[in-house]
Amino acid sequence: MLPAPEGNVVQVGPGQAGSLRQIVLDAPPHTTILLSDGLYQMDGGDSSSRLSFYTPDVTLRSASGNPAAIILDGGYVTGEIISIAASRVTIAEISLRRAYYHPIHVTGGETASIEGVRIYRVQIEDPPAGDLHLTAGSGAQNSGVALGVGTCDEDIDGQQRAAPPDVGADERL
Numbered sequence: 001m002l003p004a005p006e007g008n009v010v011q012v013g014p015g016q017a018g019s020l021r022q023i024v025l026d027a028p029p030h031t032t033i034l035l036s037d038g039l040y041q042m043d044g045g046d047s048s049s050r051l052s053f054y055t056p057d058v059t060l061r062s063a064s065g066n067p068a069a070i071i072l073d074g075g076y077v078t079g080e081i082i083s084i085a086a087s088r089v090t091i092a093e094i095s096l097r098r099a100y101y102h103p104i105h106v107t108g109g110e111t112a113s114i115e116g117v118r119i120y121r122v123q124i125e126d127p128p129a130g131d132l133h134l135t136a137g138s139g140a141q142n143s144g145v146a147l148g149v150g151t152c153d154e155d156i157d158g159q160q161r162a163a164p165p166d167v168g169a170d171e172r173l
Helices: 014-026
Strands: 008-012 031-035 038-041 051-053 058-062 070-073 080-084 090-092 095-097 102-106 118-120 123-125
Touching (some): 014 031, 014 038, 014 051, 051 058
Parallel strands (some): 008 031, 031 058, 038 070, 051 080, 058 090, 070 095, 080 102, 095 123
């Protein structure tokens, strides 16, 4: 369970889907963007609908805590619904549907690394590639934190996890 939001809290409803990209871009560190239940049409393409996180310590999460009640729908037009290029970004308790390429893309770029990205209770519906994976050179590689008791030594495909683990369900080998 996530703790209560701290710092700057911005409440957003489905009627603001067209402004959500700019809300994310304008969010200073230690901002929580709380999404009200509903369908967010994110099908304007990457230039108007991709949620790009360049600022560290920003959270995008459900206000209700119910991932099925909040759907960000890329309509097979928006390539990446969420793109993360900053440390300590949290995406929590939402559903992502119909991205053209990647529902969530975590990347540190060629010279930058990121850490502490948290993807919590996010439902992915209809990923275009049929699977979820990390690409070579991703900033999510070897950036995870082993949680200790109750963690598994294998990824979703049954392959051994590296130490430290990658961020996500599938370990890049």
